[in-house]
Amino acid sequence: MRRGPGLAALERSAHSTQAYGALSSDLSSASLAELRAQLASFSSALRDFAASHRAEILSSHDASFRQSFQQMCAALGVDPLASTSRGGGGGVWEALGLGEWTYALAVQIVDVAVSTRALNGGLIDIHDLCVAVTRLRTGKTPATQAEAGISPDDVARALKTLKPLGAGYELVALGKRTFVRTLPAALDESAGVLLALLATPPTHIPRDAAGLPYLDMHALLPAVPSMLKGEWTFERAERALDEVCNAQGLLWLDDGAPQRRYYSLAAVHMALE
Incomplete structure (x- = not known):
């Protein structure tokens, strides 16, 4: 019949654990002191x-x-x-x-x-x-x-x-x-989509004679990211353009063209400077 460890073995194990713990504590203290010096x-x-x-x-x-x-x-x-x-190291700054x-x-x-x-x-x-x-x-x-x-x-x-x-x-x-x-006011998803299309327009976004990109109802829906196409209907696109233009004031509307054109207000401002 196989016997388990005796008392002497258990005591040796306990002493070993304490020794390892003391060594770990000494190493941690030494590392902390070195880190502080660095x-x-x-x-x-x-x-x-x-x-x-x-x-x-x-x-x-x-x-x-x-x-x-x-x-x-x-x-x-x-x-x-x-x-x-926070007052830490403030003297340097x-x-x-x-x-x-x-x-x-x-x-x-x-x-x-x-x-x-x-x-x-x-x-x-x-x-x-x-x-x-x-x-x-x-x-x-x-x-x-x-x-x-x-x-x-x-x-x-x-x-x-x-x-x-x-x-x-x-x-x-x-x-x-x-x-x-x-x-x-935070930008909602619709505003983010419209402004992103005008900020870095894909190739199929139209541009006017001055080279400024713009959105209209014909160009917008094909340009919507593919992951969102199922959520964007004609009515939502029309509502989003109107909201971002009139309520949020982030788009500039050119109503003189045959099809309404919506420009990034920031881009128009920079072009006119």
Whole structure:
């Protein structure tokens, strides 16, 4: 008959478990101490970097250096605004001045949004917003979007500071383009479909003589994404166009053509500038 483990074996097992537990605790403490030392070294290095390159990071003439710096922070899991708001590592960001710079940018974004809302319906392409804010800051219009002193990454960070205010400022992806919505009302599915078709129009969306894409009742239904075709009837398309144009103010209606044409209000505004 096979016997189970005796008392001596059980005691040895208990001692082994305690020894492994003590070793694990020692290793955890050592790892934590090493991590703290690495974080302290990183904080010191980041502080020195901020002091040495503050002018380049906050430059209003070229956003590329600042964007590279923020990408480096993101890769390391560091958020300058979050650190400032929670008081963790605030000295680094106070030395850099990035928090105050971002809050000032948020105010300028609101300024541009309010002044252009009647022209674009509260939906502005993020690159167009960068150009408009650069013009507000410098008094000059950059020759290209790439030369704007503000980058989309700057805008995204500034919008985070506005979120607690509940004003509805947020990024909206429409097709392959990104817009900033500056109205508290959310876009419903119908509005999203219409605006996405105009933002990144497929080849069968018609264009006028100036090259601007537009929607009409003949072009809209064939262009609706295949997954939604069963849900879009002629009546729904007509109602959606009327709602987004008249109630939400995001489309511009050309009633002079043989068939009513609906344009993106933001695109029309930029074409007329």
